[in-house]
Amino acid sequence: MTDHAIVDLARRLPQLRLLSEPGDLEHYGRDWTRRWTPAPRAIALPASSDEVQGIVRWANEHNVAIVPSGGRTGLSGGAVAANGELVLSLERMNRVLGFDAVDRTLTVQPGIALEAVHGAAREHGLLYPVDFAARGSCSIGGNIATNAGGIRVIRYGNTREWIAGLKVVAGNGELLDLNRGLIKNSSGYDLRQLMIGSEGTLGIVVEATLRLTDPPPTSQVMLLALPTMDALMDVFALFRSRLSLQAFEFFTDVALKHVLAHGAQRAIDGDHPYYVVTEFESPDEKTQDAALAAFEHGVEQGWISDGVLAQSDAQAAALWRLREGITESLAPHKPYKNDVSVRIGALPVFLHDIQTLLAREYPHIDVVWFGHIGDGNLHINVLKPESLSDADFIAQCEHVTKLLADTLHKHGGSISAEHGIGLVKRAYLESTRSPAEIALMRGIRQVFDPLGILNPGKLFA
Ligand code: MLT
Ligand code: ZN
Incomplete structure (x- = not known):
């Protein structure tokens, strides 16, 4: 982007807020991935659709790359600007415009x-x-x-x-x-x-x-401790068949260790390798009895080793914190993130395959498993050992992600369940999308954005 282009932008849109101080470039140039050094050329903060349109038209004329930017909490590098782009932040366009009751x-x-x-x-x-x-x-x-x-x-x-x-x-x-x-x-x-x-x-x-929809009926939150990973799917099937589930999330003891060190409160004593936080709709006593019966059945079967049912909103929030605090507790360890999915029916075999793969490839590295197991979506976070440089660590993780992508391909899964492809997973898109699909996706991009000014380098390698 030339100085002339920036002057032209300011001339065309005199009200547009533009930033270019080093602190702003750093702030708006990165997302929650910390792998790239932010280096945008400038930040535009439009206040209206007209200004957004004006910026995109200007970018087409000057062939400027734009990185659209929201809260930048993404985990796949989709909002990273590391190549002199214009970041188009939508943070000033943050209003509710209307509600339609009908x-x-x-x-x-x-x-x-x-x-x-x-x-x-x-x-x-x-x-x-x-x-x-x-x-x-x-x-x-x-x-x-x-x-x-x-x-x-x-x-x-x-x-x-x-x-x-x-x-x-x-x-x-x-x-x-x-x-x-x-x-x-x-x-x-x-x-x-x-x-x-x-x-x-x-x-x-x-x-x-x-x-929008109706608010759910009253719900209850339960934390379960499980002795094996195989038991996860049994407990899921059991709870889903008897209750109306709002959430069914799992994490491992390694995740628990980090979240406790980060200030969360232990809720179950003893060492257990796997945990589930589940929330279920509980409008009456009958559902609570059904939950307790499901719990007891799980214990009898040897699928559940311990559990706690939240007795108050505060306790429910504390149980949720054990799951929701994981990402923040891992951040200082610069985790390499994988966010993968398979059909729920494929989970037992897939879990077995990747357990074997990860134990072989990362014998001395902490791997933290957690995620939305009820949707077939796992977060596999690999923590950087202090002994490895950033570059060596990433190289090792990329090698293992390739193997993981092959395993996903075998099971018909996806290399990104909910975080997006961005920069982090673009080299693995082929594990999830066929060459014919990728060719069509590129063609669609060409139709909407013929000059490729929007988020270049993201999604496609
Ligand atoms: C989560 O489920 O907590 C999010 O996807 C964030 C993460 O994977 O770290
Ligand atoms: Zn998630």
Whole structure:
């Protein structure tokens, strides 16, 4: 990007806020991956769709790369700007634009935090159900860009399920109004759905209409300790058959060790290799009895070794903290993250295969397993040993990820379940998508963004 281009941008959009101080470039140039050195050329903070459109048109004329930017809580490098790009931050476009009581939709700007969306829905007695630990910092635009999942997918599905309409500035500068909140719309290709999960490579969301639903009935939270990984799927099948699950999350003793060292409270005594936090709807005493009966059955079968049922909201929050605090507790160890999925039915064999693989490849390295096991989604975090340099550690992890990708391919799984491909997993896209699919994906990108100005280098190698 030339100085002349920047001067032209400021001339065309005189109200546009532009930043270029070193601290700003550093702040806006990185996401929660810490592998790349941020090096954008400038940061633009538009306040309206018109300004976003103006920036994209300007970028096409000057052939400038744009990195769309939300809360930058992503874990795959999708919002990293390390090559002199213009970061287009949507953080000033963070308002609720409207609520429709008949359609039960909330229309928001993309920079609004997920937690603020939850709050706005609650004010109207309704629920926006997508939820995960980064709720306070991530933005809805980023959730849409990655089709974010989280802890309640088992009950409500991914972000994709909750988007009734999108206004998008495509890479070619066109403003598109996609689906307009319709429930039924059988009029050809659903371009709204194409935008969801496109990681900022097709267009920039400038407005989203979100579906809301009834708040769930009262729920209860239980922590279970399990003796083996095989027992995980047995306990899942047992609980799912008897209860209406809101969440079914697992983590290992290694994850627990880190989260306890980070200030969480131990809830079950003794050493157990695996844990599950489950939340289930419990509108009456009958469901509570059903939960206790399921628990007892699991103990009799030898699948469950211990458990605790939260007796208060505070205790439920403390149990959730054991699961939701994991990412933060691992951050100082510079984890290499894998976020993989297989069909739930394929999980037992897949778990067995990757246990063998990881034990062989990482005999002396801490590997932390956790995730949304009820959705077939595992987070496998490899912690950097102090003895290894960053570069050697990444090289070793890349080698193992290749083997993991081969195993996923064998099981029909995905190299990214909910974090996106970004920079981190672009070399492994072929393990999940066929050459024909990738060729079509590239063709679609070409249609929306012929000059490839939006998030270049992300998603495709
Ligand atoms: C989670 O499930 O906690 C998130 O996907 C974050 C992570 O994988 O670290
Ligand atoms: Zn997750």
